[in-house]
Amino acid sequence: MKLVIIGAGFAGMYAALSSARLRDIQGISPDELEIILIAPEPSLVVRPRLYEPKPETLTAPLLDLFAAIDVVYVKGSAETIDTAGRKVHTTDADGTRQTVSYDRLVVATGSRLFRPNIPGLAEHGYSADQLADAVTLDRHIQSLATAPATKGRNTVVVAGGGFTGIEVATEMPARLRDIFGSDVETRIIIVERGAVIAPAMGTEPRPLIEEALRKLGVETRFGAGVASLDATGVTLTSGERIETSTLIWAAGMRAAPLTAQIAAERDNFGRLLVDQALRVSAVPAVFATGDAARAACDDLGHYALMSCQHAIRMGAFAGHNAAAELLGLSTKTYHQKAYVTCLDLGEAGAIFTRGWDPKVEMIGAVAKKTKQEINTAWIYPPRAERAAALAAADPERVIEL
Incomplete structure (x- = not known):
């Protein structure tokens, strides 16, 4: 069995971690369930920090992490998705083409500025x-x-x-x-x-x-x-x-263009509409997550935003559920009732809010310290140690802020 993930952003990384976690819990070997992640580079771009100076330093390597959890990395950009044949066609920077077959696919291709x-x-x-x-x-x-x-x-x-x-x-x-x-x-x-x-x-x-x-x-x-x-x-x-x-x-985002190749309904941002398990209902064997998916966070009409906060948790649910389907297990309902923001205001500090109707909890230097902790620690990949990395990908894990 093959579970293929497209994208090494926050959602793709946590989809890989979470699917590997469930495989580990069930005692399934990597030979029985192969988890493959496709991305141009084996690194996480810390996108929320790209407004800072020296952005070339704002990446985190992922190869050691993937090796620790037995995830196969395929270097290349996904060019086409054949949902009928269950194949992804990739091209790397040198023009080398490759075809990767899948039994379940997780689309975690992120978003682009409009x-x-x-x-x-x-x-x-x-x-x-x-x-x-x-x-x-x-x-x-x-x-x-x-x-x-x-x-x-x-x-x-x-x-x-x-x-x-x-x-x-x-x-x-x-x-x-x-x-x-x-x-x-x-x-x-x-x-x-x-x-x-x-x-x-x-x-x-x-x-x-x-x-x-x-x-x-x-x-x-x-x-x-x-x-x-x-x-x-x-x-x-x-x-x-x-x-x-x-x-x-800095005006507006859209889901990455690859989502348009999936023959399913999308919203005005190009995000694929998904069910509570993050399946693309109209297309068998395909899940979408992060900025590629329009997913309900609760039963009150709130939908996931294009943010790393939502992408991390959505990725964990999508990876778990894709693996669960392959292993004949029950899927989990994605939910994300807690929502916070921490807005950097440069030398004026920051603002920390909580809730969908945002209430201010911290301002100034105190909020700035929290913002720096989020940006330099919490959103980075877990260390490349198997037990710790897999534990970090529990879809039900809640980070208290």
């Missing part, structure tokens, strides 16, 4: 979405130190006033000061089409976020979007022109 067809965005926009994007952005920011001193050089525009946009923008004052020194006047401007900052975070945290932005000198433009951009500036839909050589796009 980039609309705005004139100049592809040529002149930056992002902190994928690792390569973040490295390009970081190099660009570093290069500003040797660029002619102009208003445009000293101005950063962030398109999107959601979670990612805020973290990117509030990190910028310190980053620019490190490059230019404290005597150079800089501007950071968040452009948000909606009427308020952090529209998805609810009303209670908003005044604290607004105060942090004021403290850091971050400007905002609401009710406007980016109409076009070029090498010297951005034109907003309001007609305002902002001189800048740095536009960072």
Whole structure:
């Protein structure tokens, strides 16, 4: 029997761990149930931290972990999925093609930043979405130190006033000061089409976020979007022109394109609709998880968000359930009633909230300490020691924050 997982992000990694855990509990050998993970690189990109400097350091190796739990790693990108023949066709960086058959498939392909067809965005926009994007952005920011001193050089525009946009923008004052020194006047401007900052975070945290932005000198433009951009500036839909050589796009996510190859219903974000066990009901033998799946967290109408917090737990359930089906065992119902956020606000600290109607529990330096602990410890892979790694993937495990 073969269980194949596509993707080595948070959901894919925990799907591998969890399926290996159930195999171990049942006393099944790796020869009887082979667990295979397909990804371009055997490493976890710590995506929630890509707004930080030196993003090339923000990866964690996975080969030793996979070896410790008897998971087979296949290097390559999944190009096509043949659900009728139960095969995945891959291509690696050298163009080598490979076909991997499966008895159960877990699609954990993650998400990508949505980039609309705005004139100049592809040529002149930056992002902190994928690792390569973040490295390009970081190099660009570093290069500003040797660029002619102009208003445009000293101005950063962030398109999107959601979670990612805020973290990117509030990190910028310190980053620019490190490059230019404290005597150079800089501007950071968040452009948000909606009427308020952090529209998805609810009303209670908003005044604290607004105060942090004021403290850091971050400007905002609401009710406007980016109409076009070029090498010297951005034109907003309001007609305002902002001189800048740095536009960072942080407005909207979509499931990775591979999900479109599954002949099943998807939501507006491209996520596959799944049942309570994270099965893609319309397609036999296929599960979806993480940012690739639209999954109900409870019976109250809450659905998993595109976040590592949800991806980790969803991955654990998807891996367990895919293995359980192959072994003739009962599956588990995915649930995730607890929901917290910890929003980094740069030198203004952070905000920690709890609940779907977010209630603020920590602010400032205390919340910042929690954010740093989350970012540097909790979201990293478990150590490559079999018992500890498998224990970390119990789908019913709850991390108390």
